[in-house]
Amino acid sequence: MKINGTSLHSCQAMGRLNPVLRCLGGIMLLAANSAMAREYYFSPSSLEGEALQRQNVDLSLFSRSGAQLPGAYLCTVVLNKDRQDDETISFISGKQGQLEPQITPAMLRKWGVKVDRFPALAALPAKKPLPGSLGNHIPFAVATFDFETLTLRISMPQEAINSQSRGYIDPSRWDDGMPVAFADYAFSGTQNEGHAISNRENQYLNLRSGINIGGWRARNYSTWNKTDDAASWRSINTYLQHDIDSLKAQFTAGENSTQGEVFDSLQYRGVNIVSDEEMLPYSQRGFAPVIRGIASTNAEVSVRQNGYVIYQQNVAPGAFEINDIYSTTNSGDLEVTVKEADGTEHRFTQPYSSVAVMQRPGKVKYEMTAGRYRAGNNSDASEPLFVQGSAIYGVNNLMTLFGGVTHSQDYRAINGGTGVTLGELGTVSADVTAAWATLDNGKQSDGQSYRLLYSGKLTATETNFTLASYRYSTEGYYSFEDANQKYDDEDNAWLFRYNKRNRLQASISQNLFGSSLYLNGYQQDYWATDKKERSVSAGVSTLIGKTSVHLAWTYSKATDSESDQMISLSLSVPLSEWLPRAWANYNFSDSKQGYASHNLGINGTLLDDERLSYSLQQSHTNHDGDDNSSLYGSYRSQYASLNAGYYYSSDSSRQFSYGVNGGLVAHPNGITLSQPLGDQFAIVNASGASGIRFVNQRGVATDWQGNAIIPSLSAYQENSIRIDTTSLPEDVDTDETAVTVVPSRSAAVSAEFTAHVxxxxxxxxxxxxxxxxxxxxxxxxxxxxxxxxxxxxxxxxxxxxxxxxxxxxxxxxxxxxxxxxxxxxxxxxxxxxxxxxxxxxxxxxxxxxxxx
CATH class of the missing domain: 2.60.40.2070 (PapC, C-terminal domain)
Known part of the structure; x- marks a missing residue:
């Protein structure tokens, strides 16, 4: 019998030789393993036959185990099993063709290595590759590269690594940036025409200008307002600022405001040193509020603080949210005015105050100020010299102590208090301020003010208390600001004569059955009068299917005016199945005065990076029975952010609104126009290549000089700037696609890309x-x-x-x-x-x- 041509007898014979075959098989297996351990030569003729072999092409690099082409690769960096940020690293070929990383001292610092502990290593140029292997500079340190996973693994002795908190950035990496001069502006205007209202025109400019030289920052904040033929220009503050790295603090000289964490925030003209918590990593850090409101038409929203207009913007009809207030102080209530297209106005007050602050054990947060007090705009007050100091100290995990003193010729105050953590319930603090004042009329007055602050979350009910506070002041207590008010025997001086008594404010949010509820409010009353200030807003947001629903109610009452109320309902439905990135919305609002409006419209965004947005609205109001139509759009270009709106009413009145927000930066590489800058920004230079766009930066692109501005970076933190390779012009290519920068406070840092045009x-x-x-x-x-x-x-x-x-x-x-x-x-x-x-x-x- 044969099986595949082999006789069964032969098979049985082989079975009898089984022990011999096993021995021979073992010998052959060992020989095979030995052969596999050797480096094999790959014959080029295997690819293209004898023709290629005759050309004697050298492909020996590819025949070596672990060998790859040298070049720059985006790698995952793992240091002692801890993953670092991805890094683009250059590699060269070693003696056996393996890739050897070109590690620099700057990279080691970034990864938390104690470079300064090794003098020879610290003396090397920060951005040049280390000569030789890593182990030649740090004993027992080894770097290996896994090409298949593009992972660079570094084994480092523990004593050579900084024992720092997660997110720590070595101060040596803080970049003070390049010398620049800039202007960050927001310009807006409205023009009204029609027989029902008089023709009028209004323009407003908010200007932040500055100069950076080394670590010094010179800043000016000014506003300009023009109504018809009357115009006014006001400088809100001018100051010079510099980091104090060793103290984790900021030095400021000029006109600015105190932080207001222990005492109320004060405007001053003088010098100030205050600890800067942003110099710490996020894991070691212990508020401008979000303003919500309702606009019935294309409206102009103005925000005032201490009498100055610090924010003004045109908004489309419906609910609006302002979350980008550039506040001049850290406390001080915000007065919000919503001016509709037909001239009607709604006002309400947004409370603004610091929350209770708990410090980690042994940590100190402090502030010292010496200078002259600056009264608010249009405020008739004395402006004496004063000194003020405050400190917050973390005693242990449960308790923080804080206090401070204020002293001037006619005023003295001392504060003391404690904060206690309540675990999952949040944080509560209590303090008392005792003050002795000589008022403008010569009267001596002294008293105390007691304050209770709470912030936290009730886990059982998922209730968030963003801020809740209560303050009680005795009849003889005056704050420093109130004590400097001048007395003129007129009715409008009642704030001087009727000093503050009780103040209660709270901001609460709650998630319930898939809905989000919020309640914000405050009330202030005074001694010797029944007049009160009161503001309350409440709302609920939910999702029904794909429809977003928002119901809101607001109430406001000033000391010298009647109360005002408004209720609104908003619906938003996505139209993505018919119109990409678009929503249909309906808004209804009704005020105490009986003004009701219905609004129906479409909102959406266009273009590949959604830099163009639009709003089409049709509304009806029972106020004179008018029907209104409006169109609003905004566009983020590489040179500025533009917006425009048009409103038309059935009574033939109309309004045209317009605005442009942006920046202009003069720097060593030229002059660049940009979108609004923010506090810190990067100046990109791409070797003259124009049209390069960036990831997550709508509308930002390099100009004809190859420059661009990346706005609103985070201070003292890593900021990754990435090129959008999918939008590169066909005549542009680049060797690297990402750069990481770490700007110091208010810095303009450089980000260089090597682009090939x-x-x-x-x-x-x-x-x-x-x-x-x-x-x-x-x-x-x-x-x-x-x-x-x-x-x-x-x-x-x-x-x-x-x-x-x-x-x-x-x-x-x-x-x-x-x-x-x-x-x-x-x-x-x-x-x-x-x-x-x-x-x-x-x-x-x-x-x-x-x-x-």
Missing amino acids: GYRALIRLRRPDGNLIPFGAMATSESPAMNAIVDDTGTLYLAGVPEQFSLKVKWGNDASQTCSARVQLDSAKHTANPAGIRTAEALCQQEQHRGH
Whole structure:
């Protein structure tokens, strides 16, 4: 019997030799393992046969275990099993072809290595690669690279690593930025026409300008307002500021405001030193409020603090939310005015105060000020010299002590208090301020003010208390601001004569059955009068199917005016199935005066990065029975943020609103226009390449000089700036796509990208004998500097090249294995390629050597 041609007898015979076969098999297995341990030579003829073998191409790099092409790779960095931020690192070929990372001292600092502990290492240039291996500079340190996962693993002795909190940024990495002069502006205007109202025009400019030189910051904050023919210009504050790194504090000289954590915030003209908590990592950190309201038409929202207009913006009809207030103080109530297109106004007060602050054990937060008090705008008050100091100290995990003193010629106050953590219930603090004042009329007055603050969350009910506070003042107590009011025997001086008694404020939010509820309110009353200030707002938001529903109610009562109330209902329905990135909305509002309005509209965004937004609205009001139509749009360009709106009423009145917000920055690389800057910003230079966009930066792109501004960076934290490679112009390519910057307070930092302005090209290379350049040959260009590998069809791909350039090609060590080519791109052949890739064929000629 045979099985596949083999007799059963033969099989039985082999079975009898089984012990021998097992022995031979073991010997062969050991031999195979030994062979596998050796480096094998990969024959090029396996790819292209004898033709390639005759050209003697050197592909030995690819035959070595672990060998890869050198270059820059975006890597995952793992230090002692702790993952760091991704980093683009350059690699060179080692002796055996393996990739060796080009690690710099700056990278080591970034990863938390104690570079200064090794003097020879600290003396090396921060951004140049270490000579030799990492272990030559830090004993027992090893860096290995896994190419398959693009992971750089670093083993580092524990004593060489900073024992810092999570998120720690070494102060040596804080960047004071480059010298710049800038202006950050917000300009808005409205023009009203119609027979029902008089023609009027209003314009407003909010201007923050500054100069940065080294670590010094000079700032001015001013506003300009024009109504018809009357215009006014006011400077709110001017100051000079500098970091004090060793104290984790800021030094300020000029006009500014105190923090207001122990005492009420005061405006001053003098000097101030205050601890800066943002210099600490997030894990070691212990408020401008969000303003919500309702607009019935295209409206103008103004926010005043201490009598100054600090914010003004045009909003579309419906509910609005303001969360980008640039406040001049850390406390001081905000007066919000909503001016409708028909001229009607609604006012309410947004309480603004600091929360109870608990400090970690042993941590101190402090502030010291010496200067002259600055009264609020249009305030008739004395402006004496004063000194003030305060401190908050963490005793242990449960208790914080705080206190302070204020002293001037006619006023003295001392404060003391404690904060206690309630665990899951939050934090509560209680303090008392005793004050002795000589008033403007010569009267001596003294008293006390007792304050209770609470912030936290009731876990059982998921109730969030953003801020809840109560203050009781005795009849003889005057705050420093109130004590400096002047007395003129007029009725409008009643705040001087009727000092504050009780003040209660709270901000509460609650999630219930999938809905979000909030309640904000405050009440202030006074001694010797029954007049009160009161403001309350409440609302609920929920989702029914895909429809968002918001119901809100507001109430406000000032001391010298009647109360005002408004209720509103808002519905928002996504229209993505018919119109991408669009929503239909309906708003209803009704006020105490009986003014009711219905509004129906469509909102949405357009363009690839949603930098264009629009709003179409139609409304009806029972006030004179008017029907109103409005159009509002905003556009984020690389030069500024623009907005415009048009409103028309059935009574033939109309309003046109417009605005532009942006920045202008003069820096060593030129002058750049931008979107609003924020406190810290980056100046990108992309080697003259224009049109480069960035990830998560709507509308931002490099200008004709190759510069761009990335606004609103986080101080003392890593900020990653990434190029949007999907939107690169067809004639631009870049070696790196991400840069990380760490700006100090108010810095303008530099972010450099090496961009190649040129074309993408496929180039086929031939030799004079007609043969293609062999697979694996390395082609290099000196101008621009780049390299690429020839594929199996004699073709290589290059990006960022000009129409004419030269190449040097090498595929071995012999002189006959080197040639040079002059490339001329064919502009006609790239049009059919959707990626805009140009093509070319070039003759690669052997270089002529002396003696030949």
